[in-house]
Amino acid sequence: MKISVNRLKDYIPFEESTEKIAELLTQSGLEVEGVEHFESIAGGLRGVVIGEVLTCEAHPNADRLKKTTVDVGGEVVPIVCGAPNVTQGQKVVVATVGAELGTPEGETFAIKKAKIRGEVSQGMICAEDELGLGQSHDGIMVLDTDLPNGTPAGDYFRVTTTDVVEIGLTPNRADAASHLGVARDLKALLRRELTLPDVSEFKVDNGSRPVNVQVEDAKDCPRYAGLTISNIKVAPSPEWLQSYLKALGLEPINNVVDITNFILHDLGQPLHAFDLDKVANDTIIVKKLPKGTSFTTLDEKERKLTGEELMICDEKGGLCIAGVFGGQDSGVNDGTTSIFLESAYFSPDVIRRGSLVHGLKTDASFRFERGTDPNMPVLALKKAALLIKEIAGGEITSEVVDCYPNPIADMEVNVKYAHVDRLIGKHIPKETVHDILESLEIKVSEPNEEGFTAIVKPYRVDVTREADIIEEILRIYGFENVALSDTYQSGYLAEHPATDTNKLQYRVSELLTGMGYYEIMTNSLTKPSYASKSGFLKEEENVEIYNKLSEDLGVMRQSLLFTGLEVLAHNINRRQTDLKFFEFGTAYFKEPEGYREEKHLSIFLTGNKAAESWLEPSKKVSFPDLYTVVERLLDKLNVRMPEVEIIHEAPYDYALKLKMGEKEIGKVGLLSSKITNLAEVKQEVLFATLRWDYLLKKASGLKQYEEISKFPEVRRDLSLVIDESVTFDAVRKVAEKAGGKLLKHIGVFDVYQGDKIDAGKKAYALSFYLQDNTKTLTEKIIDQSMNRLMKSFEKEIGALIRK
Known part of the structure; x- marks a missing residue:
């Protein structure tokens, strides 16, 4: 994400260097990955001045050249010029000796003192393309100006320069995806006042073009605001706006679209402008359209809707995939004279689904799907309307429509001072804690000896817990201000189990790999048909994927069996028939009141015990080979051997059910051919499945070994x-x-x-x-x-x- 330093200064004044600002931002968690210098005209027209042609006569040694003298401000220099339109008395743009100009190919060349056909030339009178101001090379630029000779051309052409910092924005910091968001952090870091955009001059000119807004899906669209602007003229944007966008790596389009992009990057609030004359009956409806509905987006692609996208519609049909991409038929073009300007807060979930299913990633969806500020839509709307009136003309022809039936409340988080000190590793005075939080616009409420309540505005979607508040304090206080102690230690607010589950899993993986097994990792998505055809999985417990990429990946797996069998099939089809695999993974189940997850360990064994050899004949694997593995695994975890029950039920031909009391912890047995055929495996497979999450609870840690007894067995x-x-x-x-x-x-x-x-x-x-x-x-x-x-x-x- 690119941020203009010049624009930051409009929000918060500072004299610090760009390098210092980049350092402060990085230390606070907004890591600056690079700094570049932007100039609206390459080279900034350094060494280029306004001059006046004093004399102009034919070159004595060349028919197409002219010999001129030019006043460049306090000095008159001779210049040989080949332009057909050069003449005495003109105000021109002169590149003096030492200036560097760019070529259309992106290269540069320096202006030097030279002799051209025997005549001295100390500079160059420039054409439009030689300055990077356009494509014309028909002749030199002739200016209509009273500026004194010698005036830098950069002043005349209003060359914009700014440093641009590129921030590697982490997913949690959606609030900082704008100049205002970064300025809020600088406010806390520099302890200076922040100037918000002024919309005090906003007023409705008349109510001649009201719009009827109906929000049918308030859950996915908690807030929807808009207004109309009529009699505008769509045209190229002014230089300052084009330069702002170009500095951020954006291509200017037209004044209306450019203003919406300006507001998005400036305030973090995406806007969308509709051609009002293409909105049926001036009615906007926010709703979902039926599955299978065709909709053509701005990129001229026809898309089939899934029924899960939130749509902005009129009485005839869809106008825009809300928060993601506009429709082809309602966009602003050169002939647009009236617009409906939208500013909304959408549920991040619905935007994420719509963006993902259609493969559309835009600057707007990037912000909406991470969480925007629900309190920003009206302010951004008014600011954009004022800019459109200033740049594109027109008049505001409706009141601001603001559908916000259930305002999103501030978050309240209880914080204890003892936890602040313990997690940071240093005592920070209460006054400092309060000051830091207030500078971050986090209100400190009801403070007492033990702690306080932090009131967090909803634009901080990442600050919801006590640990988040403490992190905010630390990143502004400064990590570098917390000295390392002589001994290493860690503090946690959450409780942690005494058993290190990662260590246990690692040791079990070591055991299995030592016995010749390979670990596999399979997709959690699988075929719905496995549940319907297996005879032991329940279709009603399938967790279906709304935005499925294909029917083969339509549900979450209820068992690690079939995804593992697919790996066996892949290897067997390539003549690798002696296989030993294991996998740690999660199984997913739909329940009447929600969903359930279980951690499983699956073990597969098939083929021969060892490769064919002259030393001994090959021998197929058998049930004891796999059961022995399970016994050794339980022994490794210090889990007592469970009770066993012989069973003959799907998915096995025969198996042992492992139980601890009434709790089933797993099964070990030979899979039936019906099951293996579903995954196109044509040889016998032994399969063990264990409830890994339950085994971890029963494990008493890794097995402790003791010295061999000196008394005989x-x-x-x-x-x-x-x-x-x-x-x-x-x-x-x-x-x-x-x-x-x-x-x-x-x-x-x-x-x-x-x-x-x-x-x-x-x-x-x-x-x-x-x-x-x-x-x-x-x-x-x-x-x-x-x-x-x-x-x-x-x-x-x-x-x-x-x-």
């Missing part, structure tokens, strides 16, 4: 014959309860089902590892522990102990 084996319906999880629960602290680990090293045992039975060969970290286990203690285990197995799960 003892292993004892048992063979159990149990009903085939009894799971290992049930066996493990009984063992953990009966084994107590001495039981460190239980494992299965063989499972048997066959004709050697009864039908409906199975045999588990189990290993039990016992250890006491304080002493060596005796045979008596070991036997007592094993007997306790065997009795529990017999009682709890009806096991037959094979001895």
Whole structure:
């Protein structure tokens, strides 16, 4: 964003250099990325003066040249000139020796003392194009002026020069997207008074052209103001206005449009001018038009409306996409004589949607979608009307229409002095705090010993919390005025959990990548058809996108499954079939009263365990390969092993449901071919999905390791014959309860089902590892522990102990 230093001085007087101003702005958070010098005429006509041709005669050695003498103010110089229209007595523009002029190609050349066909020439009488004042080269410029000879040509042509600072505006500082906004910060930084635009001379000339304004969508258009101006003459803008716009990198168009652009960059309030004679029945309606309505914008492109754009309409149809782009049929042109001038406050959300869906980014939408000042429309409207009368003539032919049924209130924020000192890291006197805030137009209300209430005007859309108020104090007080302490520390107003979730996620990522898994990141947008065809996702819980780019990206995902399967398909189609992937991501759900988000961790495993090799035959991955990964992951988080339940439900052929009490934390299993076919994956896929947000709550931090015990570990084996319906999880629960602290680990090293045992039975060969970290286990203690285990197995799960 470019800001003219000259215009800043109209708001707040200062003598400081541009470099000093740039430094102050940068320190306050408005980072100046560059400074350039603008001149309305390249080179500023330095060394170019007004002169008078005293004599003019034919050149003795050239038919087409003339030999002249020119008074350039206190000195008469000889100049050889080739212009056909040069003659005695003319007032002309002279580039003296040493002056630099520009060429049409953008290069420069210096005027030197020379001999032309044997005659001395000390300067050049200039044509229009040689000075950068136009394109004509038919002859020299002849002036009609009484200015004394030697007057700098820059004074005659009113050359405008200004420094222009370019600010890298951050998205939160919408209030500073104008000269007035930057001047407000300078007011606080320099402690000087700010001069607002004077509209005291505004008056309605007559009421001959009133406009009927109807706002049907007050939610998206809280305030809409306007007036009419008649009998104007559309023409090029005066030099000062053109120079102002050119300094900011804008191309002048005509006086009416240029004034609206001037107000936008000056006050931060976008305006729009409609050709009033093209507004049906002088009626303006603010509303949304039906989906599919055709609308042709100023760039002559026909666009299909989505039904979500806010439109400015008349009784026949759309005139303008509100706050974004004007319509082709209602714009101001050279034949316009009457205008309706609009000044409004629109909801940032509706402007953002309209701008995004049509790919239209304008200076107006840039400001509206970040948040403009709802108190500015009428002031800006009156200022623009006065400028139009001054520059384009005409008369104001209607009262100011101001539809503002529900005024936007100031924001009230409670602030405590203790929080100010703690976050800044330095005690700042209360009086200084109050002074800084008042200089920023933030009123200090009801101060007491502990704090105060800050009253924030609505144009500061980024100041809504106590921390924001403290940031405002600090950036004006000066970061450089807060000394660093000997020890590093941080202060926060919000509460922070003891568990570092980022660290846990990083460590789990390390674990998975160490096991050969690759992390993927997929799009949160997905196909609506997945929910309708999957059999386990609910269509009514789809979070639909209003401004969808395509049907394939029409909803937010309810599961990380399908976006991950699409990655598998992409790799498999390129002959990469042995794949291990994981992803941390968010799932989204629509609920009756709003929306819900869940953090998930998904793990995909497909293909062979290892690449084919002569050392061993290739072997397909199996369920234990993935379940082992989940076990190690939970162990890494210090989360106790959950209960498991065997399930046969979508999206799996078979799976284990992991539960902690009644809370489901995830599933691990083999996906059904119906599900994988939806994503065009033609091979078996093992898939685990875990509720990452819930695991983080249960995690007791990263696992703490301890020194290996110096007392030996003892292993004892048992063979159990149990009903085939009894799971290992049930066996493990009984063992953990009966084994107590001495039981460190239980494992299965063989499972048997066959004709050697009864039908409906199975045999588990189990290993039990016992250890006491304080002493060596005796045979008596070991036997007592094993007997306790065997009795529990017999009682709890009806096991037959094979001895």
